[in-house]
Amino acid sequence: MSEDFYEVLGVSRDANEDEIQQAYRKKAREYHPDVSDDPNAEEKFKKAKKAKEVLTDEEQRQMYDQMGHDRYVEADKHGATDNGGRGAGGVGGVGGMGGGQGPFGDMSDIFETFFGGGGRGDSNRPRQGRDLRTGLRIDLEDAYHGVEKELNVTRPDTCPDCNGEGHPPGTDSHQCPECNGRGQTTTVQRTPMGRVQQRQTCRRCEGDGTVYDETCSTCRGDGVVREDASLSVEIPAGIEDGQTLRMEREGAPGERGGPKGDLLIEVSVAAHPDFERDGADLHHQEPISFPQAVFGDTIEVSTLDGKVELDVPSGTQSGETFRLSGKGMPRLRRRSDGDLYVQVQVVTPDSLDEEQRDALEAFAEAGGEEVDVDQGFFEKIKSSF
Numbered sequence: 001m002s003e004d005f006y007e008v009l010g011v012s013r014d015a016n017e018d019e020i021q022q023a024y025r026k027k028a029r030e031y032h033p034d035v036s037d038d039p040n041a042e043e044k045f046k047k048a049k050k051a052k053e054v055l056t057d058e059e060q061r062q063m064y065d066q067m068g069h070d071r072y073v074e075a076d077k078h079g080a081t082d083n084g085g086r087g088a089g090g091v092g093g094v095g096g097m098g099g100g101q102g103p104f105g106d107m108s109d110i111f112e113t114f115f116g117g118g119g120r121g122d123s124n125r126p127r128q129g130r131d132l133r134t135g136l137r138i139d140l141e142d143a144y145h146g147v148e149k150e151l152n153v154t155r156p157d158t159c160p161d162c163n164g165e166g167h168p169p170g171t172d173s174h175q176c177p178e179c180n181g182r183g184q185t186t187t188v189q190r191t192p193m194g195r196v197q198q199r200q201t202c203r204r205c206e207g208d209g210t211v212y213d214e215t216c217s218t219c220r221g222d223g224v225v226r227e228d229a230s231l232s233v234e235i236p237a238g239i240e241d242g243q244t245l246r247m248e249r250e251g252a253p254g255e256r257g258g259p260k261g262d263l264l265i266e267v268s269v270a271a272h273p274d275f276e277r278d279g280a281d282l283h284h285q286e287p288i289s290f291p292q293a294v295f296g297d298t299i300e301v302s303t304l305d306g307k308v309e310l311d312v313p314s315g316t317q318s319g320e321t322f323r324l325s326g327k328g329m330p331r332l333r334r335r336s337d338g339d340l341y342v343q344v345q346v347v348t349p350d351s352l353d354e355e356q357r358d359a360l361e362a363f364a365e366a367g368g369e370e371v372d373v374d375q376g377f378f379e380k381i382k383s384s385f
C-alpha cells in the first residue's frame with residue numbers, strides 16, 4: 001500500500017468530512033466488487049473503505065497526518081493506532097495531571113499502568129515494550145503559537161542491576177518444573193460444547209521455560225524499576241483539545257532486548273476567558289458604545305496574536321458578527337488558518353450624568369418618542385455623586 005489515503009480517495013489533504021464521504025461513495029460505486037469488471041476492484045474497494053474510515057475519524061486522521069502513511073499502516077497492523085477503548089488504567093496519568101493545581105508542575109505517575117493489562121509474551125522473541133499514556137494541559141495561547149513543554153513522568157525502566165532479566169547475572173538456572181521447559185501449560189475444560197483445551201503462558205517461568213535460583217532484589221524479579229523522567233514535548237501550533245501526541249521509544253521497556261514502546265500524550269487545551277474555540281475558528285465578544293454603533297468607528301479587537309483594528313460600520317446592531325479572516329487558530333499541518341468571529345455587544349449605560357441625560361432625552365424627543373423616565377434610575381445616579 002504505497003498510495004496515500006488522500007490519493008486513494010482523490011481528495012486534498014484538507015478535505016472536510018463531507019468531501020471525504022462523497023469521494024468514498026464515488027469510489028465505492030466504481031469499485032464495488034459486484035459491479036466492477038476491474039480484476040483489482042475488490043482490493044481497490046477495500047483500500048477506499050479503509051481510507052474513508054481513517055480520514056473521517058478525527059483522532060485517527062490526526063494520527064495518520066502525524067505519522068505519515070507508511071508508519072501508520074505499520075502501526076495499524078499491530079493495533080497501535082486504536083485509541084478508541086482507553087482502559088481505566090491507561091488514563092491514570094491523565095487524571096493525575098488534572099487533579100493538581102499547576103498544570104505542569106505535577107509528576108504524572110504512569111508506572112502502575114504498565115502492569116495493568118495482559119500477561120507477558122508467550123514467545124522467546126524480542127518484544128517491543130508497551131505504549132504508555134499520560135496527559136498534558138496547555139492553554140489556548142500555547143495551542144495557538146505551538147510550544148515546547150516539560151513533562152515529568154514516573155515510568156517503568158529496565159532494571160539496571162539485572163538488565164531486565166529479573167535475576168542477578170550469573171544466577172544458576174534450571175528447567176521450569178511447572179511446564180517442563182515448554183513455557184506453556186495446557187488446561188482442559190469441560191464446556192457444553194465438549195472438552196476445550198486451552199494453552200496458557202506458564203505462570204511460574206512467564207514463558208521462559210527456565211527458572212532461576214535467585215531473583216533480583218532491586219526489581220524483585222520484574223526486571224523493571226520506576227524511573228522519574230523529564231521530557232521535552234514539542235506541541236505543534238493548532239493542536240486541538242483531546243488530541244494525542246506520540247513520542248517514540250519513550251514508553252515501557254521492551255522484553256528480551258526489544259525496543260521501548262511509545263509514550264502517548266493526550267493534550268487538553270484549557271478554555272480561554274475571552275475566546276471560544278470551534279475547530280480552527282475562534283469566537284470573541286467585543287463591547288461597543290451606542291454612539292459607536294450609530295456612527296460607526298474603528299475599534300481595537302484582541303486576537304491571540306495581539307490587537308487588530310476592526311471597522312464597525314454605522315448602524316451596527318448589537319449582536320452583529322464580523323469575520324476577521326485568518327485570525328483564528330492555525331490548522332494542524334495545513335496552510336490556512338481559521339477565522340476570528342467578533343460579535344459586538346452594544347453596551348447600554350447603567351448610569352448617566354446630567355448632561356448625558358439631557359442629551360438622551362432630547363434625542364428621544366427629536367425622534368418623537370415619549371419616554372417615561374423612571375425616577376429610581378436618577379435617584380441611584382445622584383446618590384453616586
Ligand SMILES: [Zn+2]
Nearest residue numbers: 176179202205
Ligand atoms: Zn514454566
Ligand SMILES: [Zn+2]
Nearest residue numbers: 159162216219
Ligand atoms: Zn532487577
